[in-house]
Amino acid sequence: MAWTYILGCADGSFYVGSTVDLERRMGQHNDGTGAAYTRRRRPMVLWWCADFARVDEAFAFEKMVQGWNRRKRIALIEGRWEDLPALASRAWEHRDKR
CATH class of the missing domain: 3.40.1440.10 (GIY-YIG endonuclease)
Incomplete structure (x- = not known):
């Protein structure tokens, strides 16, 4: 293991x-x-x-x-698996361009 x-x-x-x-x-x-x-x-x-x-x-x-960035690592630590895709750095870049 x-x-x-x-x-x-x-x-x-x-x-x-x-x-x-x-x-x-x-x-x-x-x-x-x-x-x-x-x-x-x-x-x-x-x-x-x-x-x-x-x-x-x-x-x-x-x-x-x-x-990964700090926010994404914290989501992993907290077990917030559903939040991981949205916390990707590319997802944040895309969101900022709207």
Whole structure:
């Protein structure tokens, strides 16, 4: 099993990652041996995670979510799946041109 996760950082930003061992990876982020981004923004809080059957699926979802804006990530965290399409950056650009 593999995981995609979103961490809340001490500075209010989000970090999106994927792993095969969520508990170990959370420990790494919080003890300073995780990603360079999280070393300067501790402590980390797990805001959202989802499990995947395959590592490549978790990694692909991680990369997709990394490209999302903050509003869309918050909708995912809050489980507002129906809001995700409208929160795409292209949807906002189209809406502004009306």
